[in-house]
Amino acid sequence: MSQDSHGHIFYRRLTHDYPTVDYGQGVYLYDTAGRRYLDAAGGALVVTIGHGVAQVADAMAAQARRVAFAHGTQFTSEALEAYAAALAEIAPLFEPRLYLVSGGSEAVETALKLARQVCVARGQAGRYKIIARWGSYHGATLGALSASGRPPLRQAFAPLLLDMPHIPPAYCYRCPFKQTYPACEVACADALELEILRQGPESVAAFIAEPVVGATLGAVAPPPEYWPRVREICDRYGVLLIADEVMSGMGRSGRWFAMEHWGVRPDILVTAKGASSGYIPLGLVLARGELVETVRKGPGHAFTHGFTYANGVMGAAVGLAVLRYVQAHDLVGASARMGAYLLEKLAALRELSCVGDVRGLGLMAGVELVADKESKRPFSNPVAGQVQAAAMARGLIVYTCSGLADGVKGDAILLGPPFIVTEAQIDEIVALLRESIAAVAEGNSIGEFKDPPVKRR
Secondary structure (H helix, E strand, O other): OOOHHOOOOOOOOOOOOOOEEEEEEOOOOOOOOOOEEEEOOOOOOOOOOOOOHHHHHHHHHHHHHHHOOOOOOOOOOHHHHHHHHHHOOOOOOOOEEEEOOOOOOOHHHHHHHHHHHHHHHHOOOOOOEEEEOOOOOOOOOOOHHHHOHHHHHHHHHHHOOOOOOOOOOOOOHHHOOOOOOOOOHHHHHHHHHHHHHHOOOHHEEEEEEOOOOOOOOOOOOOOHHHHHHHHHHHHHHHEEEEEOOOOOOOOOOOOOOHHHHHHHOOOOOEEHHHOOOOOOOOEEEEEEEEHHHHHOOOHHOOOOOOOOOOOHHHHHHHHHHHHHHHOOOOHHHHHHHHHHHHHHHHHHHHHOOEEEEEEEOOOOOEEEEEOEEEOOEOOOOOHHHHHHHHHHHHEEEEEEEEOOOOOOOOEEEEEOOOOOOHOOOOHHHHHHHHHHHHHHHHOOOOOOOOOOOOOOO
């Protein structure tokens, strides 16, 4: 259905045609015309347990019948206490404390403010700078966007953003330092120390980064030495380490949290998306217990920050139901197993002339598209959206990434199906993706994709 036919709805993509979703079941979504779509992206790497899980819907209904809302400054709840205890069993932090919000942007905003308040409570009021990385995305609020290193999203709002320092990403395929691993000696990690020293350690509060970069670089994981060295650097200079696991957390990487792959414990961890598998807006901030105690003992004895739905009972009830479902069905293990199978099958796409790289971790996989494989030259015009449209026409949902090469140019397709995906369904995903890439590239002799015709109902 076209934008114009909806009348009163303000969409993000103002010239796009949208089918009307009807219902979902397992790894599939169905529109009102009866068409089926294989959800190879989990929407936006959100759906983990699959669509239409009755147990979660029942948990939502049961909580709503008891009480749907009680303000977090007035009440706690059984659901919140149980969820916090369950998360403490799996979170890679020392004595983790939970602050529940309504999404990833809110979670990052909360983490940045918590880091600042910890510094103030410690008597280090001069520490306020948050170092982040280029080629990252941390959210849409102004604070989270200030930390994000995705130029096209920052450009229009530049006068409103905070001046946060950024360092190059850990992106081996397009190494910002023009080196090759392992001869590079992981210069991307040492860049953090250099920036801390340049800014002055006494002014730096925290470093925030995605353990596996999702929407901006397309499932890029760093060299194995990267995160342990970053942890050492942060400890050396008293800088808090914030892991942004909004996309990679809650089993997506094949572990509960991606940081576990490197045996690193962050000081603050944020996650969202898979926390509720899309059944309710939900984001989580997990903080090392000592940090929360520092704020409690500091000026005002309170965390000066909040949202209407912070520590909400409905979010906690749904989050707990999803977590227990994942545990009962060993879906983190399934993510690891099916993720390995997905990457194995995607590797065959490297034979296509426009596929430069295939990478990922767990059920978080990226396929980078290039105009020239030898030079890694990106396409002059964005092409990932064209492949996405071609896939949608074939009943396959994928996610797109852009700006990988220089912040503007560079394309990748990001895949993140629900953890219940089967080998047969992965075979179908890869076959349809291959068809979609080939269909967009077909008949073009100069190595650039052509814009496909726009079809309107």
